[in-house]
Amino acid sequence: MGLSAVARLWGPLGLLLTFALHPALCLGPVQTSAPRYRDYCVLGAGPAGLQMAYFLQRAGRNYAVFERAPRPGSFFTRYPRHRKLISINKRHTGKANAEFNLRHDWNSLLSHDPRLLFRHYSRAYFPDAGDMVRYLGDFADRLGLHVLYNTTIAHVTLDKDPQAWNGHYFILTDQMGHAHRCSVLLVATGLSVPNQVDFPGSEYVEGYESVSVDPKDFEGQNVLILGRGNSAFETAENILGVTNFIHMLSRSRVRLSWATHYVGDLRAINNGLLDTYQLKSLDGLLESDLTDLAVVKDREGKFHITLKFFLEEGNQSADADAITLPQDDNDNFAMRVAYDRVIRCLGWNFDFSIFNKSLRLSSGGEFSKKYPLVKASYESKGSRGLFVLGTASHSVDYRKSAGGFIHGFRYTVRAVHRLLEQRHHDVAWPSTEHPISQLTSSIVRRVNEASGLYQMFGVLADIVLLKENTTAFEYLEEFPMQMLAQLETITGRKARHGLFVINMEYGRNFSGPDKDVFFYDRSVGHTEDAWQSNFLHPVIYYYRHLPTEQEVRFRPAHWALPRPTAIHHIVEDFLTDWTAPVGHILPLRRFLENCLDTDLRSFYAESCFLFALTHQKLPPFCQQGYLRTQGLVGTESLRRHGVESGLLRDYATVGRRHEDGGRGLLGGFQAPGPPVQALDSNKEEL
């Protein structure tokens, strides 16, 4: 590893240590000026930190946001380097529904203020990062969020105290040595440390964070880019037209977001190099494990790719030109040309450095280096009361959903806030209670407009909690579905009589880097094939009992949830408009009816009147509407349609002899409507 890199990595840490030592050295004075206490401390005034601050502010909580920069969103002042955000800013959808429109607004944070929508900040579909900085600044200012700018938290430790909400306080020490004591710590610091791979010659490599963005600097050069994410392609896109060629090297094959349905994978807007590679315009993609490589510099200052293995074999100190190159053995080796530049675009890691080991933020595992370890509730596995928000919390749905991006984590942040409200302030998860006759409508409404479900598919799900005797239900929005077993403690609501979980899903086996997502038979149109839908569509799970933790953990592979008692898929829709009466709503109603063992049809007052006088019990719709003098009267033209359809009877003619006597007898038959049928069938039961 090169010296400069070491300096960059260890430099600030050294500085931090000094600050950390500071309070310890002056123990006396600090204790007298006791650390400032807050219920909630938020680290970082980026999108996630501000989003949490907004919810805390609205709930009237005692909180502060700590931000080392003078303004919010400092990440966006530098990144992305080429300034074009790849989060879409769709200003028109043809719909007025604000919630629906958020499905296609990937940049706005959630607030009650319609002026704080990103479309007022940029007209560009892929907006400039500068607009994001301006937006975040306005968001913090307009809403009056408590942000302590220019406050760098250098060290975070635990202070055990049985009185504390979580058995300990979090002690945050800033660059001035001031301590802040918090009951709950919300870490929203994002991923700020460039990911580096250690190999011989990595000191010759320029990083994405510092490489020139001026295409002129690449005129007529041979460029090698390490990495295959959006930053690598973004860098390539910028210089594609001026270089001799660009080679792109990474461990795994390219993952196209349209194939994986994951917005963090390569977006079409950045993929110009794929085009020129496949059309043999000198650019190219290669796969190899970077840790096996070595970069050597020749006398002219050009870079050659060789294997670490050759380097170890030969004399370490030997002249660059003496080192064995792959092409010496294998004269058609792909990377046998010399490069003018090698650029590293390998993504980012979470900055663990300020957190004391006792917080146990990182404890091995898959993402131990990239992401802090959190549960599906975004609470740290190591320290109760520490939550990770925003990009840093993406381990929960990495490469699956949108939790690493603004349009996803704005909802997971809200979920964390709701959890906290219940845990510390006895404010139960918000819910609305409705009579069971409203169940179909409630679900139809949400699957058609809810943005949180749509963005955070597979992560956040709506929950319907049934009340005793299934006469009513409670509707809870956007619950982290992997926490289903702990639903009662997290939400403060009871799930004693069964529940529905409303999730959005892509078809199983549809998404993947190697999948052809344009295959001929990809879309399903028939309701009976709905379970084979490939594109994002609503899926409703029915459980008689709340699943246990075991059941959630050991659920079948590729299942978002444990095996339910019954499942329903609403067939995918080209327009994502699931309001077709027969195609979408009818099958959903049948599913709900069969789960609840009741009749959820709606009836006109006349039918309810008939039932009321000919049955001892009424269908829920009549019970909850008509009997409360809120029956649906209907109009004459609707009545006529009803008679034509055979669903209503024209009672005025019942029992009247047909005027035309023997003629047209067959046509004169009046179909018995369902009410009569129901009557008959119930009679049989007696």
Place this chain on the structure above:
Amino acid sequence: MQRIAWKQQNHSTEQNRHKSPAHGLQLMMSSSFNKFRVGISFVMMSIFYKSAVDSLSELSPQKYFSTLQPGKASLAYFCQADSPRTSIFLEELNEAVKPLQDYGISVAKVNCVKEETSRYCGKEKDLMKAYLFRGNILLREFPTDTLFDVNAIVAHVLFALLFNEVKYITTLEDLQNIENALKGKANIAFSYVRAIGTPEHRAVMEAAFVYGTTYKFFLTTETALLESIGTEDIENAHLYFFHCKQVLDLTEQCRRTLMEWPLTTLNIHRFIKTMEAPLVGVPVEFLVLHDVDLIISRVESNMHDEEIQEDEDEDMESPDMDIQDDEVAETVYRDRKRRLPLELTVELTEETFNETVVASDSIVLFYAGWQAVSMAFLQSYIDLAIKLKGTSTMLLTRVNCADWSDLCAKQNVTEFPVVKMYKEGKNPVSYTGMLGTEDLLKFIQLNRISCPVNITSVQEAEEYLSGELYKDLISYSSVLVLGLFSPNMTTAKEDFTEAGNYLKGCVITGIYSEEDVLILSNKYAATLPALLLARHKEGKIESIPLANSHAQDIVQIITNALLETFPEITVENLPIYLRLQKPLLILFSDGSINPQCKKAILTLVKEKHLDSLTPCWLNLKNTPVGRGILQAYFNTLPPLPLLVVVSLHSGGQVFAFPSDQAITEQNLLLWLKKLEAGLESHITILPAGEWKPPLPAYDFLSMMDAAGSQQPTRREALCTKEMDAQENDKKHEDKSASRKEPIETLRIKHWNRSNWFKEGEKSFRHDNKEL
């Protein structure tokens, strides 16, 4: 006159023989002929029926008569000994041996030898006849030319034997009489054949042999009769199934289903099986094949496959699950193309909502464009706007919550539809009445005046009570309420005002508390504080003391006062009377009420004999659905007027006042006493069952399991589920189980047939996307 087919009329004997369906089916007899019952089972043609005798036996008369067994039928052809050994008739008769044997009928050729001459032996060759015996009793004699071929032989023989089961009729009157006689009792198979003895006649007779005890068979050859029931095609034979058994109303006609396939034994059998399936909707909706053997035989016999296939698919293809059975959703959908004059109401948006409801008194309908109930009510709302056009000070507005969900959430609207009134910047009032034009109109009209209205002089109070003051509103409020208070009764006044506010929109209330209030209290014999209730329709004013009544009590007093003692029950007001939780005493009347009946009941009410009941009457002219109720109680429409007691809240028994008694006070009182004493028996008990799902849902979980059996470990969970379901309602479970199967098969069929369509649709759909 029966039209009989003669040999010479039938040119195609040969072909007919080959087409004859009897070859495809054999009937096994379990016991003797006249004892057969429905237990007869069909056997597939592939099972060969081995018969001991399959050629015509030739006997002497004496021998023949000695073989006759009691109860057994036998057909014998008596011929001269010297007649030719072969003739066309003998060939046909030989042909008929086997089919007739299948029905337990033996066939013989009796040679009339000289020494054993019998009276059945004709004198001349030409006059030789065939005779049908049961035991040794002669049933019929047939000239040989009526038995011109095997079909004619079988048809005639069965027709003669089934004279009880198959009736021949000639006129429409016959048919109507039969139909009327069988309503509510049995279903009818009515067939028309061109002539007796045709293959179609034989087919009908063979079917009657099997189903004759289950259904009533009627036969005609009269084209006039066929024409009179509406068929123009008289060339071909027809078979109708008359669904008379479930007809409960004698004035109603039996539903008729025409069999649209050619008349063959097999087709008739299939058709009748279809008719046996529960009758739901029009047309016959689903072909349920109960008979496994039949299914096999259908698959294996190629005879009719082509002609069957088409109809079969049609029947199977209407998977009822995809058919809308929600009356509101269906009617709204059917009406979708009609343009409503929506411009008569103001559409509000997030931007315009606040300024509008502040600037003017507004009614706001919150609805969702995709929700059927909302959209059905929107129509009533528009009708109301048409009615009120230009006359109301109230602005009629609407918010589509499908567009403005945030706005609706802010107004606390999370269900649809909701109507709120925004008036004078006060807190909005939710409308809780019926979702219809009339009730909403009443709500709006009554909200034009404050509630309670402040009355300032005795004269004004009198005008108020007489209905003069609010003449135009009087039709919306059956009762006028006036609170009388001394000026110093502040708390009582407050309570009354609160109650009046609460009842805003459903009744007119007024308050009078001037110094001279005693003039009024004295006049109406009221002790202050008091309520005066003026029923302007009856011209009555009563007073109720209000001492120490809280607002809630006052609301209760007024609500009770709104109830009539003997109301005409309607769709709109029933819920209010049901709240009393008492059995209903309903007088059904076709048109206005009989004054004697009314008087009798009102007298009983007055004498407090009806306190445990809610007496009311139902006018079928205003509330035609009352006919549906009567049908449920009596199966048929009884003569009116008619009195019933319905104990809705306790047991669901329905009692009918004897129709042979006049509805007089004495009779009624006596009957009610007997009722109370438990001496009357109910005519019916209303079904107490819960409302179950009308149809099953797609079982995607099973489909997923079947498709990817990569999850076999999870089987147990599925089993638990199924067991749970079994525990539920056995009947329900049976239904769903029987449905499960057809849906699976249905799916495959459906898929195959409409595959091309689906492909086309699909490429259209997603190619569009790429444009």
